[in-house]
Amino acid sequence: MTEMIAQESINELVDRFYDKLTKEQYFIELFSKREVNVENLKNRQREFLYKLANTEAANEHTNRVNRSHAFQMSREGAELWMNTVVETIRELEIEEEAKTMLIEKIQYLLKNLLHK
Numbered sequence: 001m002t003e004m005i006a007q008e009s010i011n012e013l014v015d016r017f018y019d020k021l022t023k024e025q026y027f028i029e030l031f032s033k034r035e036v037n038v039e040n041l042k043n044r045q046r047e048f049l050y051k052l053a054n055t056e057a058a059n060e061h062t063n064r065v066n067r068s069h070a071f072q073m074s075r076e077g078a079e080l081w082m083n084t085v086v087e088t089i090r091e092l093e094i095e096e097e098a099k100t101m102l103i104e105k106i107q108y109l110l111k112n113l114l115h116k
């Protein structure tokens with residue numbers, strides 16, 4: 001596996017991303033309704049995004065994402081999630097090429113998730 005993005009940068013992304021998300025009313029309500037343990041979610045996301053960033057094909061990860069999001073999400077909620085992750089990735093101090101690659105993979109997975 002060639003490392004495109006270091007674990008350290010992914011950890012920073014996850015911290016900043018959930019800092020932003022947990023201030024949004026939609027996610028305050030969603031996480032509370034589903035009794036989500038955010039620390040636990042962040043741990044999983046650190047592992048998941050590191051693998052996603054550093055494997056060739058995003059489609060290896062479609063099943064995992066679809067399985068863990070069997071609940072109903074609104075289009076606005078999904079848009080807010082995506083805009084927030086893109087904004088946070090852009091703030092990282094990593095190669096522009098690595099940012100674009102990660103954004104594209106996440107976009108691909110989200111499109112699949114919304115049309116499953």
Ligand code: HEM
Pocket residue numbers: 030031034036041044045048064065068069073074077078079081082106107109110113
């Ligand atoms: C491609 C986009 C997304 C990715 C890659 C992603 C990734 C993940 C991962 C890795 C987990 C942990 C569960 C596991 O380990 O399988 C998770 C859980 C979760 N995600 Fe996402 N997510 C995405 C989009 C979204 C969106 C758009 C929403 C809401 C609008 C959302 C809400 C949640 C919630 C609420 C959980 C906790 C699930 C539960 O325990 O009920 N995610 N996500």
